[in-house]
Amino acid sequence: MTEGRITEPLRPRRHPIRWVIGIIVAVIAVDVLRGIAANPAFQWHVVGQYFSATVILEGLKATIWLTLLTVSLGFALGTLLAIARLSHNPVLRVVSWTYIWFFRSIPLLVLILFTFNIAYLLPTIDVGLPFLPAIFSFDTNSIITPIGAAILALTIHESAYSAEVVRGGILSVDHGQMEAASALGMSGAHTMKRIVIPQAMRAIIPAAGNQLIAVLKGTSMVSVIAVGDLLYSAQAIYNRTFQVVPLLVVATLWYVVLTTVLAFVQYYVELHFSRGTTRQKPTTPVQRLRRALAALVSRFDRDEAEA
């Protein structure tokens, strides 16, 4: 046999079992979807009627701003907690650890009920120096409205979780980076801002995206203290009309829409912070879908050509 004649086609292995399992799962999935679409209890016309109702959109707005506000406040506070936990000062380390330990242990719903009823614990809020008489004093109930309680609880909850996310991100940066920056004479603050945080973001963003989505859905719990979020608005309507299921579907659809939007945003933020880490730019989800379809089509073409 001569070198030039080695031209036999190389055939990849066939996967018949994979095809069988794929078809069975696809059939079940289609049947489930058909069942949902055909079930009259979903009352899809009611869903359509309320999907963009003013009350629902008002609730949606409240859910969005409550999420963005508490995530921003929570992350700012969480970053301070993370820095405190990594500081040289043992008092800061212990206080930060205790805060994170305690508030991560409390279910969000319990925390919301607690902050809502905080007036029983602290009838007035005093401003002044520790151990000295107050300079200003406020009636707690004038500050802790339902919405105030909601913001407080969600922020505390989010700060305890994001502190761990930020700390993990900072620890993921190679120690040699800080040494190199120090050796060049950069200050600690500059090293943090320009060298450590941009690299830490690669580890922080995926976890922060999860946190954002968790808070988005967590906001639904504030409906128990009568804050007019998305779920509360849906409940307000079905308490009047008794169309429970279709209105829960309306709320569900909006949560899905928001989560999807956030996942897309997260993807592009990740892309931004992946600078210098991969030789090739990662593909976008749309590109990946297109490529997968193209691969499938070419496979069918090949099979047909053989047949």
Place this chain on the structure above:
Amino acid sequence: MSEKQHIQTAAAPLVRIRNLHKSFDDFEVLKGIDLDVQSGEVVALIGPSGSGKSTMLRCINRLEVFQKGRIEVDGMLVGYREVSTPKGVELRELSPAQISRQRADIGMVFQSFNLFPHMNVLENVMEAPMAVRKMQREDAETLGWDLLNRVGLAEKTGAYPRELSGGQQQRVAIARALAMQPKLMLFDEPTSALDPELVGEVLGVMKALADEGMTMLVVTHEWGFAREVANRVAFFDGGKIIEIGNPEQIFSSPQEERTKVFVSKVI
């Protein structure tokens, strides 16, 4: 072989290390180091691993805190200031900002390069001059191009560190350190992480730097380099400098028993 710089030993040394002691917990790594390095001199630090040569290097720009002794670079006491008290002179630790200012004048090149992966090559070189020396962006860019040209990487300015070979990364790291116009360059095993065929390009850049009169302290296992470029070679063992002298003396006719054993094993 190029001309080694002729070193005037009468002048005040650029680096003066006296009675340097350093421990990690209970383990004493440096047991009293004395070393003078003249301006323009290249000193190679050799010895078995764990002998303290890298630790001493890292004490010079205070990446390591030491327990006893003093280090002066160009007349400046590293990490401390002298204060007279009624009980006598004591050394008080400087603030982080003051230590940063001292470090800016001492360049360092690491075994693992430690380039900033999220910045391209030019940005890596420009960052410190802009942040620390408050240099204008345009000036830093000109400086960056010049230095990258000098290390033979002018065509790579837009590349990210990951896209470069180890030898290229280390040359960028040298350019980055030179951008601060240091009085002294510290090299901590600069070629140990490189594939053998890439060692030469880094040593070439270091040799050119030595020929220009840069004062250099080099922890190295490259004996050819030490022989050809170093003015003096210091042999470390057990946290002490056992023997120091010109390369010929250390490699061909060592006086101390431990030096003889080490040299005979490696050659």
